[in-house]
Amino acid sequence: MNTQNDILGLGALGLYVHAPFCTSTCDFCAFYQEKPRKNAVKTFLDGLFDEWNLVLPAPPVDTVFLGGGTPGALSERDLERLCSFVREAAGECFDEWSVELAPSEVTPAKLRVLVEAGVNRVSLGIQSFQPRLLEALGRRHPPERARQAFDWMREAGFDNLNLDLIFCVPGQSLEDWRLDLDTAVSWEPDHLSTYCLIHEEKAALFAQVERGEIGPDPEREERFFRFTWDFLKEAGFDQYEVANFARSGKRCKHNWNVWRMNEWIGLGPSAASQRAGERWANAASLDRWSAALKEGRLEREEVVTLGALELFEDYLLFGLRLNDGIDLGEATIRCPQVDVNPVRELLFQLAEEGLIEGCDDQFRVTDLGRLVVDRLGSEVADRVRVAA
Numbered sequence: 412m413n414t415q416n417d418i419l420g421l422g423a424l425g426l427y428v429h430a431p432f433c434t435s436t437c438d439f440c441a442f443y444q445e446k447p448r449k450n451a452v453k454t455f456l457d458g459l460f461d462e463w464n465l466v467l468p469a470p471p472v473d474t475v476f477l478g479g480g481t482p483g484a485l486s487e488r489d490l491e492r493l494c495s496f497v498r499e500a501a502g503e504c505f506d507e508w509s510v511e512l513a514p515s516e517v518t519p520a521k522l523r524v525l526v527e528a529g530v531n532r533v534s535l536g537i538q539s540f541q542p543r544l545l546e547a548l549g550r551r552h553p554p555e556r557a558r559q560a561f562d563w564m565r566e567a568g569f570d571n572l573n574l575d576l577i578f579c580v581p582g583q584s585l586e587d588w589r590l591d592l593d594t595a596v597s598w599e600p601d602h603l604s605t606y607c608l609i610h611e612e613k614a615a616l617f618a619q620v621e622r623g624e625i626g627p628d629p630e631r632e633e634r635f636f637r638f639t640w641d642f643l644k645e646a647g648f649d650q651y652e653v654a655n656f657a658r659s660g661k662r663c664k665h666n667w668n669v670w671r672m673n674e675w676i677g678l679g680p681s682a683a684s685q686r687a688g689e690r691w692a693n694a695a696s697l698d699r700w701s702a703a704l705k706e707g708r709l710e711r712e713e714v715v716t717l718g719a720l721e722l723f724e725d726y727l728l729f730g731l732r733l734n735d736g737i738d739l740g741e742a743t744i745r746c747p748q749v750d751v752n753p754v755r756e757l758l759f760q761l762a763e764e765g766l767i768e769g770c771d772d773q774f775r776v777t778d779l780g781r782l783v784v785d786r787l788g789s790e791v792a793d794r795v796r797v798a799a
């Protein structure tokens with residue numbers, strides 16, 4: 412069978428491991444996670460080895476991303492076991508190994524475990540520097556803990572650090588957001604991810620949405636988006652995706668691989684994978700995930716077969732979010748069966764509305780287009796179906 416990378420003419424492979432544990436649940440979060448009880452952690456760590464054996468054979472891994480939940484919720488000893496599993500699975504040749512951590516879990520001892528294992532990038536979930544806004548998000552760390560965690564990470568030798576921030580929090584003014592961005596930039600991180608608060612149905616904050624107390628406000632969001640893009644550009648960060656900004660050479664390679672439609676293997680409950688012409692998610696339940704593994708099978712959900720058309724569509728949808736944009740010439744090489752002309756016509760129409768810029772085969776969204784990128788995505792997807 413052709414693998415997706417054969418179809419796309421690419422070779423990179425990512426490994427994502429979902430550690431589904433958090434000591435407390437943030438009010439905006441809809442990720443699958445549970446409390447790191449001893450038995451649950453053991454079930455998870457044992458299951459990873461079983462899952463990997465079912466996934467094999469796999470080519471060498473280029474990038475690793477250890478997320479969740481938050482892997483830092485594990486004890487030092489369990490984190491060591493998790494890292495040694497990753498070392499065994501990923502081999503020696505990976506280029507980047509990222510780990511997500513929450514400030515309250517960072518300790519010098521855990522950082523030593525990560526450094527010794529070969530982790531070379533850490534993403535710290537700051538969200539805000541202001542106690543009132545952290546409270547509004549149900550985020551349980553004092554701001555000074557975040558600073559201490561960051562300093563410890565630098566002292567441990569990490570030279571590739573990301574900070575995650577959230578904007579459009581209930582009660583947050585644009586001035587509050589300016590202060591958060593200012594503080595983040597003054598710490599001199601290598602990368603910043605800035606997310607607009609999304610009201611997920613499964614998140615605790617959704618109860619306030621249902622009561623009509625909070626909710627999406629496109630005009631307010633536009634002000635925050637535009638402010639963010641201008642502020643971080645002025646601060647010397649290179650925006651390479653709607654929500655992601657990097658210092659030179661510090662783009663997240665793992666995410667980049669995903670957005671460029673390479674393959675990745677996801678391990679752990681709820682982890683998604685894209686491999687061998689299919690995309691799927693593991694069962695979002697530690698018990699179901701582990702029970703299936705004990706029977707020698709993977710509990711896969713939402714399985715999608717990726718033909719040339721689906722790959723072409725995803726290439727375009729991700730490309731709309733990337734500042735490097737879309738290259739229809741490259742898309743033609745990757746998916747020669749697909750007629751790109753209907754899409755090219757649409758992109759020219761969108762260019763007349765100031766939403767897209769470019770010519771010939773190279774297109775990228777403008778700031779105006781980036782504000783309505785989801786709408787552009789559905790228009791492009793409709794046009795792809797016309798091309799089918």
Ligand code: SF4
Pocket residue numbers: 432433435436437440441442444479480481513536
């Ligand atoms: S946002 Fe992160 S730390 Fe908070 S509950 Fe979700 S996964 Fe856990």
